[in-house]
Amino acid sequence: MSPLLIIGAILVFGLLWIIFAYNSLITLRNRVREAWSQIDVQLKRRSSLIPNLVETVKGYAKHEKSVFESVTKARSALMGAKTLSAKAAANDALSGALKSLFAVAEAYPNLKASDNFKELQEELSDTETKVAASRQFYNTNVLDLNNSLESFPTNLIGANFGFQKEEFFKASEEDKKDIQVKF
Amino acid sequence: MATVKTAWDQVSNNTFKTWLIMFLFSVFVVGVVYILGRGWGLGESGGLGLVGMALIIAGIMNFVSYFWSDKIVLAISGAKLIDQKSNKELYRLVENLCIAAGLPSPKIYILEDSAPNAFATGRDKDHAAICFTTGILEKLNKQELEGVAGHELSHIGNRDTLLMSVVSVLVGTIALLSDWFLRAMWFGGRERDREDRNNGIFLVLALVSAILAPIVATLIQLAISRRREFLADASGVLLTRYPQGLENALLKISRDKEPLEAANRGTAHLYIINPLKGSDSVGWFANLFNTHPPIEQRIKALQEMEGKV
Numbered sequence: 001m002s003p004l005l006i007i008g009a010i011l012v013f014g015l016l017w018i019i020f021a022y023n024s025l026i027t028l029r030n031r032v033r034e035a036w037s038q039i040d041v042q043l044k045r046r047s048s049l050i051p052n053l054v055e056t057v058k059g060y061a062k063h064e065k066s067v068f069e070s071v072t073k074a075r076s077a078l079m080g081a082k083t084l085s086a087k088a089a090a091n092d093a094l095s096g097a098l099k100s101l102f103a104v105a106e107a108y109p110n111l112k113a114s115d116n117f118k119e120l121q122e123e124l125s126d127t128e129t130k131v132a133a134s135r136q137f138y139n140t141n142v143l144d145l146n147n148s149l150e151s152f153p154t155n156l157i158g159a160n161f162g163f164q165k166e167e168f169f170k171a172s173e174e175d176k177k178d179i180q181v182k183f
Numbered sequence: 184m185a186t187v188k189t190a191w192d193q194v195s196n197n198t199f200k201t202w203l204i205m206f207l208f209s210v211f212v213v214g215v216v217y218i219l220g221r222g223w224g225l226g227e228s229g230g231l232g233l234v235g236m237a238l239i240i241a242g243i244m245n246f247v248s249y250f251w252s253d254k255i256v257l258a259i260s261g262a263k264l265i266d267q268k269s270n271k272e273l274y275r276l277v278e279n280l281c282i283a284a285g286l287p288s289p290k291i292y293i294l295e296d297s298a299p300n301a302f303a304t305g306r307d308k309d310h311a312a313i314c315f316t317t318g319i320l321e322k323l324n325k326q327e328l329e330g331v332a333g334h335e336l337s338h339i340g341n342r343d344t345l346l347m348s349v350v351s352v353l354v355g356t357i358a359l360l361s362d363w364f365l366r367a368m369w370f371g372g373r374e375r376d377r378e379d380r381n382n383g384i385f386l387v388l389a390l391v392s393a394i395l396a397p398i399v400a401t402l403i404q405l406a407i408s409r410r411r412e413f414l415a416d417a418s419g420v421l422l423t424r425y426p427q428g429l430e431n432a433l434l435k436i437s438r439d440k441e442p443l444e445a446a447n448r449g450t451a452h453l454y455i456i457n458p459l460k461g462s463d464s465v466g467w468f469a470n471l472f473n474t475h476p477p478i479e480q481r482i483k484a485l486q487e488m489e490g491k492v
Binding site for chain 1: 275278279280282283284285421422424
């Protein structure tokens with residue numbers, strides 16, 4: 001076999017490997033994006049339940065205005081949040097506001113007994129589980145992408161084609177300070 | 184095993200071991216085919232023809248059970264499909280774990296049987312079904328049930344039906360070839376004319392392997408099945424992040440001595456715990472013939488993951 005042929009074979013093999021590695025990084029990155037949109041779906045689902053809940057509670061407990069306000073505020077903060085960590089923080093803030101809403105509801109036996117309220121409460125807690133689950137799936141995909149981008153030799157492809165590591169879905173401390181909900 | 188600690192380590196460890204066993208299995212199949220061929224004294228073309236025929240027959244038989252795996256198993260066991268309205272809690276539990284696993288929600292079935300058990304089946308994630316007995320729904324709490332559902336969904340996500348079907352094709356091929364070889368030897372026939380091509384050693388080797396190879400192949404199949412159980416335990420824990428849930432579930436199910444009526448030897452490997460109770464011997468030799476690893480070993484592996492996920 002001539003040396004030229006060997007060099008040619010190595011080049012072809014290297015090129016095939018580059019294509020393969022590049023494509024697998026693309027797949028991983030798209031999976032992260034898809035998982036991200038799934039979190040968004042669940043967060044929207046959560047926000048869309050809030051007005052209904054607030055109305056129901058209002059019917060029984062008109063005077064608890066401050067609680068309604070904080071929940072509504074937290075909801076619009078969540079809907080307005082753009083970045084990953086801002087969304088995470090706004091979601092945590094909404095959970096806090098909802099906790100105080102449900103604490104208020106404890107004082108109204110009629111409200112607690114109403115079917116509508118029970119169903120909304122159940123629906124909300126289920127949606128919270130779904131948000132957590134979609135976060136988990138997102139983080140799993142981020143882990144896969146980041147592992148590939150840091151491992152040798154895929155990191156060479158990642159660096160040369162401008163792939164970037166993604167951040168995990170968790171609220172940072174600064175974002176938490178930005179969103180203040182008074183109870 | 185000492186270094187295996189977190190659930191991620193266990194997932195990669197068991198995945199690696201599966202492929203290692205699969206590789207050795209392939210080498211084994213090629214070796215057996217070669218020895219049988221030499222012992223038979225068949226030329227290359229004739230030998231390849233027979234191997235091809237065995238592969239095709241075993242392939243067709245297994246393709247049916249692979250492609251309609253969900254329908255066949257569910258029809259045999261007599262499980263009933265449930266919808267979101269009739270069993271909201273269970274439906275949500277499975278649905279939420281699916282979101283974490285990135286799988287579409289499978290069809291959920293309930294089997295009227297007081298023995299606590301569960302299984303998953305289906306050729307891929309879009310044709311998957313998960314089935315719980317009424318016993319398991321009554322006897323386990325939510326965390327334990329999540330552990331079980333996580334294990335079953337992991338079987339779906341890890342594509343175990345496909346893997347076990349491929350293994351089954353190989354086992355079937357070995358069994359057919361060995362059977363044909365022994366029949367041919369028994370009835371004498373063509374190979375006598377080819378005496379010049381087979382030497383004595385290969386004839387003896389071929390006879391021995393025709394008798395032993397199907398058994399060995401079945402043992403390898405069972406070893407892969409046990410590996411996949413460990414893997415499903417570990418990937419299931421990555422979904423629930425709570426090893427204790429599955430641990431308690433396994434303990435509860437294994438202490439329950441009621442046998443599952445719908446299960447038989449053909450479907451036993453699908454369940455979370457071997458449903459044919461009373462065969463729980465822990466000796467290493469008895470273990471070789473089990474579809475599931477001993478409960479103690481599974482619990483030990485789960486305990487290693489505690490606090491590390």
